[in-house]
Amino acid sequence: MNIIGLLAQLFAIALALFLAPLLTGWVNQCRAWLQSRTAPPLLQPYYMLHKLFNKDVVLAHGASSLFRFAPFIVFGCMVLACAIVPTLSTDLPFAPAADTIALVGVFGLARIFIALAAMDVGTSFGSLGGRREMLIGFLAEPALLMVIFTTALISQSTSVATIVETLAQREFAIYPSLAFAGVAFTFVSFAENARVPVDNPATHLELTMIHEAMILEYSGRHLALLEWAASLKLYAYSCLGLALFFPWGIPNGDSFPALLAAIPLLVFKLAIGGSLLAIIETVNAKMRIFRAPEYLGTAFLLAVLGLLVRLLLETRV
Amino acid sequence: MIPLLKRILRTGILTEPPPAPQPAAEIERLHDEILAILGRALTIREVDAGSCNGCELEIHALNNPYYNIEGRGIKFVASPRHADMLLVTGPVTKNMENALRIAYDCTPDPKLVVAAGDCACSGGVFGESYASCGRVDNVIAVDLTIPGCPPTPLALMQGILAAVRR
Numbered sequence: 348m349n350i351i352g353l354l355a356q357l358f359a360i361a362l363a364l365f366l367a368p369l370l371t372g373w374v375n376q377c378r379a380w381l382q383s384r385t386a387p388p389l390l391q392p393y394y395m396l397h398k399l400f401n402k403d404v405v406l407a408h409g410a411s412s413l414f415r416f417a418p419f420i421v422f423g424c425m426v427l428a429c430a431i432v433p434t435l436s437t438d439l440p441f442a443p444a445a446d447t448i449a450l451v452g453v454f455g456l457a458r459i460f461i462a463l464a465a466m467d468v469g470t471s472f473g474s475l476g477g478r479r480e481m482l483i484g485f486l487a488e489p490a491l492l493m494v495i496f497t498t499a500l501i502s503q504s505t506s507v508a509t510i511v512e513t514l515a516q517r518e519f520a521i522y523p524s525l526a527f528a529g530v531a532f533t534f535v536s537f538a539e540n541a542r543v544p545v546d547n548p549a550t551h552l553e554l555t556m557i558h559e560a561m562i563l564e565y566s567g568r569h570l571a572l573l574e575w576a577a578s579l580k581l582y583a584y585s586c587l588g589l590a591l592f593f594p595w596g597i598p599n600g601d602s603f604p605a606l607l608a609a610i611p612l613l614v615f616k617l618a619i620g621g622s623l624l625a626i627i628e629t630v631n632a633k634m635r636i637f638r639a640p641e642y643l644g645t646a647f648l649l650a651v652l653g654l655l656v657r658l659l660l661e662t663r664v
Numbered sequence: 665m666i667p668l669l670k671r672i673l674r675t676g677i678l679t680e681p682p683p684a685p686q687p688a689a690e691i692e693r694l695h696d697e698i699l700a701i702l703g704r705a706l707t708i709r710e711v712d713a714g715s716c717n718g719c720e721l722e723i724h725a726l727n728n729p730y731y732n733i734e735g736r737g738i739k740f741v742a743s744p745r746h747a748d749m750l751l752v753t754g755p756v757t758k759n760m761e762n763a764l765r766i767a768y769d770c771t772p773d774p775k776l777v778v779a780a781g782d783c784a785c786s787g788g789v790f791g792e793s794y795a796s797c798g799r800v801d802n803v804i805a806v807d808l809t810i811p812g813c814p815p816t817p818l819a820l821m822q823g824i825l826a827a828v829r830r
Contacts, residue, residue: 383678385735394705394737398748403772405745551742559742566745566772629672630665 352440355606356430359439362610363429367582368392368575370617377625378549392578399571407468407564417464418565418572424457425579432586433511435609437599442508447495450507450587451488454539457576458484465561476560479636483545483557486643487538490531493650497528498591500657507590515594524661527653529592534646536584538639541577543628545639555633582617589616678729706738706828709747709771713764713800714790715754718814719781723751725817733821744770749827752806755783755790756797768804776807778827780820785809 372389379386388394406415430441431450445453462477462484499505501522502513538545541558550556562573590597596612598605634642710723726733727740734740741747744767756764768777779800782788787798800806810823 379735380677381672382729383672383675384729384732385677385679387735387737388704391705391737398705402748402774405770405772551740556742563743564745570746626669630668 351602352438355436355603356439356441358603358606359435360426360430363434363579363582363586364426364575366614366617367429367578368396370582370585370621371578373618373621374581374625377622378628381625381629392574396571396575399574400568402567404567404569407470410468410564413460414464414467414564415569417460417467418569418576420460421457422572422576422579424453424460425576425583428453428457428583429579429586431507432583433508433590433597434586434613435597435606437508437512437515437597439508443506446505447499447507447510448492448505451491451495454580455484455488457580461561461573465564468564470564472560472563476557476563479557480561482636483538483639483643486640487535487646490643490647490650491535491539493647493654494528494532494535494591497524497650497653497657500654501525501661507587511590511594511597512599514591515597516599522657522661524653524657525592527649527656529588531646531650531653532588532591534642534649536588537627538643538646540581540584542624544631544634544642547633550633557636585617585620586613589613589620679732679735704737706749706824707741707747708738708749708751708824709741709744709767711744711750711752711764711767713752713754713760713784713803714757714796715781715783719753719784722814722817722820723753723780726820731817731821738824744768745772747771748774749776749778749824750804751778751780751824752800752804753779753781753784755787756800756803758795758797761797761803764800764803776827777804778808778810778823779806780810780815780823782811782813785811788813 369389369392372387372392375391376386376389427445428450430439431445431453433439433442458480462480465473465477465480467473495505498510498514501524502510504510504513537543541548546557546559547555548558550559558577562570565573593616596609596616598609710720712720725731744750748771750767750771752764754760768775777800779785783790784800787796790796790798792798792802797803808823808827810819812819815823
C-alpha cells in the first residue's frame, strides 16, 4: 500500500459520502415527476442532513448505550461497504481487505445493530420494524450470496476487485448466467433498500413501514447519520450492481487522472440506474408483508438457476 | 405497466398555476418564501387532538400534486422526534391532553407549534367542558394560529410560512 493508493482510496470514500445523498435526491426527483408533481430540489437530502445535524437529540426514557452507538456503527459499516465496492478503480488498497462474502457480512452487521437499536427502546413499532427487517434480511442474504457465487464462478475468485477486472477487462463474452443473476440482484436490492415492492420509503403509515418503523425513535444527529447511512447503502448496492453487471469503464490503477476520468461515467451510470429504479417503483404496488418471502424466494430461485446455468452449460472441459 | 407509463406521460406535471391567476401567484410566492427559511427542510408532525377530521382533509390536500408542499422541501413525518413543527387540530379533549403533552416533549428543539382550525384556536363550538380542555394554548404554548373551519390549504400554507418566519 503506497501513499498514492491511500489517497485514492480516501478520495473514493469522500466521493461516496458526497454522491450518496445526491443519488437519493435524484431518485426522489424522478419519482415526483412520474407522479405529475414538481420535484423537490436535487440537494434536498443535503438540506435535510444539514438541518438534522443542527437539531437537538431527544432520547427515549430507558434508551441504553446501544441505542446511542448504533447510528455510528451503521454509518461506519456503510462507509466501509462503499470503500470495498470498486467504484472508480479496481486497484485500491481496501479491495483485497474484504471479499464479497465479507461485504454481505458488513451489511448484515449493520442490519443487526439497527434492528437491536429499534427493539432497545421497547416501543411496539420499533420491535415490529426490527422483526420485519430481520425477516427480509434473512431471506435476502442467501439470494445475494448466490448472485455473488455466480459471478465468483466466472472469475474464479470472491474478491470484488478480481470479479470486476475479469468481467470488464477480459475479451468480450456474453454469460447467460449473468442475466439470471442480474434479475435476482435487482429483486434483492429492492428488498434490501426498503424500496417499493417490499417497503415504501415515502410512507408514514406505521403498519406498512419497515425501515422507517425502526428509526421512529431517533432524532437530531442520530437520525441524520441513519438517513445518510440509508443513502450510502443505496449507493453501495447501485455501485455493486454496476460493478458486477455493467463494469465497463472502471479503470485498473490508482493514478488520479484515471480516477477522475472514471467519475463522469460513474455519475452517468448512477443517473440511469436511479431513474430506472424510480420507474420500477412507480409502476409497482407495494406488496403485503407476507408476500415478501415469495418475492425473495423467486430471487433466490433465479440466483440458483444462474449458478446452475454457469455450472452445467458454460463450463468448458 | 405500459398503459400506466403512457398515462403518466400523457398526464405530465400537474403542479401548475391553477385557473384563477391570483391564488396561483400567491402559491408561487409562498413556495419561494418558505424555501428560503429553516434550512429548506421543514418537517411537520400532525397531531389530531380531537378534531372532526375536517381540518385533516384540508391538510391532506397539501400533499396532493396540486399544492404539492413536499415539492418545496416540506414533509409530513411519522414521528414527533423527526419533526420541527407540530400542527395541532381540534379542541384538546381530556383523553388527548396527555398524548399532546408527550408529543410536545418528544419533539427536539428548535420546535414550533401551530394550531390549525377554529377549534384549536379558540375551542370552537366545543369550548371548555368536562370532556375538553378547549384551545391548544391551554395545554402547550402555541406559536401561531390558523383560523378557519376548516382552513383552506392556501391558508394553511400561509400559516406554516408565518410560523417559520418568527
